Amino acid sequence: MDNKLKILFVSSEFNPFAKTGGLADVAGALPQKLLELGNDIRVVMPKYKRIDAANFEYVTSYTVWVGAKSEMLAIRKTEVADIDVSKPKLPVYFIDSFYFERDELYGYPDDGERFAFFCKAVLDLLPQIDFKPDIIHCNDWHTGPVCMLLKENEYYNTSEFYKNVKTIYTIHNLGYQGIFPRDIIYLFNVPDSVFNHEKAEFYGNFSYMKAGIVYSDLVTTVSKGYADEIQTAYYGEKLDGILKKRSADLRGIVNGICYDKCDPETDNKIYKNYSIDNLSDKYVNKYRLQEEFKLPQRSVPVIGLVSRLTEQKGLNLVFSKMDEMMKNDVQFVLLGTGDREYEEGFQHFRDKYPDKVGVYIGFSAMVASRIYAGCDMFLMPSRFEPCGLGQLISFRYGTIPIVRSTGGLADTVIDYDGNKDEGTGFSFHDFVASDMLYAIERALKVYNETPKEWETLVKRVLELDYSWNRPAKEYNKIYNELLLEGK
Ligand code: ADP
Numbered sequence: 001m002d003n004k005l006k007i008l009f010v011s012s013e014f015n016p017f018a019k020t021g022g023l024a025d026v027a028g029a030l031p032q033k034l035l036e037l038g039n040d041i042r043v044v045m046p047k048y049k050r051i052d053a054a055n056f057e058y059v060t061s062y063t064v065w066v067g068a069k070s071e072m073l074a075i076r077k078t079e080v081a082d083i084d085v086s087k088p089k090l091p092v093y094f095i096d097s098f099y100f101e102r103d104e105l106y107g108y109p110d111d112g113e114r115f116a117f118f119c120k121a122v123l124d125l126l127p128q129i130d131f132k133p134d135i136i137h138c139n140d141w142h143t144g145p146v147c148m149l150l151k152e153n154e155y156y157n158t159s160e161f162y163k164n165v166k167t168i169y170t171i172h173n174l175g176y177q178g179i180f181p182r183d184i185i186y187l188f189n190v191p192d193s194v195f196n197h198e199k200a201e202f203y204g205n206f207s208y209m210k211a212g213i214v215y216s217d218l219v220t221t222v223s224k225g226y227a228d229e230i231q232t233a234y235y236g237e238k239l240d241g242i243l244k245k246r247s248a249d250l251r252g253i254v255n256g257i258c259y260d261k262c263d264p265e266t267d268n269k270i271y272k273n274y275s276i277d278n279l280s281d282k283y284v285n286k287y288r289l290q291e292e293f294k295l296p297q298r299s300v301p302v303i304g305l306v307s308r309l310t311e312q313k314g315l316n317l318v319f320s321k322m323d324e325m326m327k328n329d330v331q332f333v334l335l336g337t338g339d340r341e342y343e344e345g346f347q348h349f350r351d352k353y354p355d356k357v358g359v360y361i362g363f364s365a366m367v368a369s370r371i372y373a374g375c376d377m378f379l380m381p382s383r384f385e386p387c388g389l390g391q392l393i394s395f396r397y398g399t400i401p402i403v404r405s406t407g408g409l410a411d412t413v414i415d416y417d418g419n420k421d422e423g424t425g426f427s428f429h430d431f432v433a434s435d436m437l438y439a440i441e442r443a444l445k446v447y448n449e450t451p452k453e454w455e456t457l458v459k460r461v462l463e464l465d466y467s468w469n470r471p472a473k474e475y476n477k478i479y480n481e482l483l484l485e486g487k
Contacts, residue, residue, distance in 0.1 A: 005479055007034060007041040008133040010122050012105065012115070012142035014043060014092065017051045020105055021308065022255070022389050023140055023172045026222070029258045032082055032090050033472030039479075042131065044122050046114075047076060047094035049101045056094065060128050064121045066113060067187040073097040073121055075128065083260040093129070095121045112180035115208065116187040119145040127161050135479050137168045141178030144169065144212025145188060148200060151215050152190040166482050169216035171209070173386050174230050174237045175312060178208030203238070213242055218482050220251045220475075222387035223408030227252030235384055235407075251478060254411050255387045256468035262369075262396045269369035274398075276462045279455070282373065282398055289374030292367075293358025295331050301447045302331045303440070304375030304399065306368045306390060309338030314381035314404060315345070317433040322349050324437055326356055328444055333358040333375060335367050372397040377443050381428075381436045385409045391425065395461040400454075401425035402439050412466070416457060417442055424461050 013019055015028030027043065034041045047053055056076040063070045074096040079089035099114040108114065123146060126132060138146050147167040149156050156162045184206045185195055195201045200211040213219055221227045229235035231244045243250060261267075264282070265275045271288035274281035283299075290297045307313045318325075325332070334346050334357075343361050350359040360367050372378070378394035380403045387408030391401040395412075403409040405427040416423030426443045428435035447454045 003480060003483070004038045004040065005135060005476075005483070006131065006133045007031075007039055007479065008122075008126070008131070008136045009034075009041055009043045009139075010136060010143045010146060011043065011045050011139045012118070014045050017045070017092075018048050018105055021173070022222075022387065025257070025389055026170075026172065026255055027139065029256065029468050030472060030475065032080070032087075033256075033468045034476060035088050035090050037472060037476050039476070042091045042093060044093040044095065044125060046100040046105075046118055047096040048105055049103060051094065053078075053094060053096065059093065062124060062128060064117060064124055065189065066117045066120065067189070071097065071099075071117060075125060093125060095125070097121070112178070112184045112206075112208075113187060115142045115178065116145060116184065119143060119149060120188075122146055123149055123156055123162070132161060133165055134483055135166050135168060137170065137475075137479075138212055138216065139170045140172050141176055141208040141212065144178065144208040144210070144215075146212075147215035147217075148190065148194065148211040149188060152194050153188060155189070166218075167216040168218045168220060168479070168482065169212040171213070171219065171221040171226075171230070171386070174209065174221075174235070174239060175384070177202070177210070177237065177239075179205045180208070182206055207239075210239060210242060213239065213246060218249050218251070218478065219243075219246055220253055220478070222252070223254045223411045224252035225410040226384075226386045226407035229384070229407055252411075253471050253474045253478075254408055254466075255389065255392070256466055256471045257389055257392045257396065259396070259465075259467040262372075262393050264373055264397050267369055267373070269366040270373040271370065274373075276398070276459055279398065279458065282458075285370065285374040286376070289333065289370055290331065290358075292370065293333050293360070294354075295333075295358050296355055300329055300331055301377060301444055302333060302375045303377045303379050303402070304333050304335075304371040305379045306335045306371050307338075307380070309336040309342035309346075311339070312383055312385075314383050314431065314436075315342050317381045317431070317436045318379070319345050319349075320433040321437040321440075322357075325440060326353050328441070329448075330444060331356050331358070333360075333371055335360045335362070335364065335371055337361055337363050372399055375399050376447060377402050377426075377440075379440070380404070380409060381431075382406060382409065383431055388412070392466040395424065395464045395466060398458045398462045400443060400457060400461065402436075402443050403427050404431060404436065405429050406431075416446065420453075423457065424464065 011027035013024035059075040413425040
């Protein structure tokens with residue numbers, strides 16, 4: 001029987017307040033589920049300029065030492081209601097400071113100082129609100145130093161208040177590490193011995209990600225596949241050695257998605273709601289999507305892709321096989337924003353194949369939903385993918401994923417040709433463009449030649465359950481184990 005725990009969930013992003021990637025979706029869903037399991041869980045994040053705090057409650061103000069400087073901040077709070085208003089509301093605290101009054105979340109020369117300030121402000125918040133957590137759950141590089149401060153900063157490691165507080169550090173993407181020049185260490189008031197390759201030093205610099213990995217009591221990442229992969233040189237981003245050392249304390253838990261918000265039966269962003277019992281309405285979405293993307297409205301397989309346009313996502317494979325892909329009777333629809341070379345590359349293919357390729361460069365939750373609902377297939381040829389949400393959202397909308405079998409994609413997509421009775425998509429193993437094309441063509445073959453089989457596959461993925469219920473229980477279990485072990 002699990003105990004009811006006090007948990008502080010620390011994140012630099014939280015959907016709907018601030019999002020650049022999957023971390024925001026996790027923060028916006030997992031704590032709510034942990035609350036529903038009976039825990040006293042609170043979230044803390046920066047109050048960025050884009051967050052309207054007009055209706056938030058003012059809680060308190062205090063100063064935080066960042067090296068030799070003392071900086072003032074205000075704490076604001078709101079309670080986030082679930083779609084189901086009968087459920088308890090989640091308290092979210094905001095660190096309000098000039099450090100976060102910027103247009104973007106990250107990408108500033110003083111990011112190291114901004115998040116050093118954030119980490120200290122988070123720990124100093126706890127006595128202010130008289131909340132002594134059993135567990136502090138940190139996420140990604142922005143929060144890694146919290147784990148280090150508790151163990152190495154003389155104030156926190158001698159104070160009765162912080163005694164026995166355990167930390168969990170979740171890696172959502174090892175590719176973003178928060179690496180700063182060595183002098184950043186002076187902002188934390190920790191001994192110089194921290195600057196050691198066994199600790200937070202990283203090739204002559206200081207790594208916030210490494211601080212989280214080394215100093216947390218337990219490390220998790222967002223799939224079992226990725227947990228294994230990051231202990232190898234290919235995926236380990238030069239941290240595989242330290243991750244291997246922590247192997248016994250490293251767990252993989254596949255993310256869920258919010259089943260209430262992503263529901264083809266109720267999603268008001270899509271053209272027509274549908275369910276497993278009236279799949280013909282899914283195809284209404286397809287025709288309207290074709291119309292919106294100025295493609296011929298006809299019965300042809302449509303492949304979608306919604307993604308940050310970065311090297312990680314394997315878009316080079318798509319570029320190198322686009323001409324061959326277009327030899328098939330197929331349409332391709334992309335929504336994404338990111339690196340200019342990819343944005344321009346997709347626009348080039350739209351101009352080259354105006355009857356087959358639709359492109360929307362930008363970020364839009366509405367267009368994303370319409371693509372998930374309106375497409376037949378969803379392409380994710382990622383070079384690496386810690387968990388991946390796109391394939392899970394596709395399942396939810398009855399759209400069949402075509403993925404590179406890596407990280408969370410390998411954990412969640414079963415290749416159809418390898419196992420017709422259990423297959424949930426099409427996958428390829430090596431990061432090779434011709435293998436991707438072969439997986440796409442296998443999917444097209446089933447779609448075109450055996451429509452009944454395709455329908456069975458669509459119905460099968462519609463019945464999968466990738467809601468947050470299961471992962472929330474797994475996190476709850478490891479929180480309890482961590483406390484029981486008394487590590
Ligand atoms: P990552 O966190 O690496 O970006 P994930 O697959 O874990 O990748 O999560 C990406 C999330 O962001 C998904 O919910 C996806 O639908 C959404 N997304 C990505 N790009 C866009 C975009 N341009 N517009 C709307 N949603 C997007």
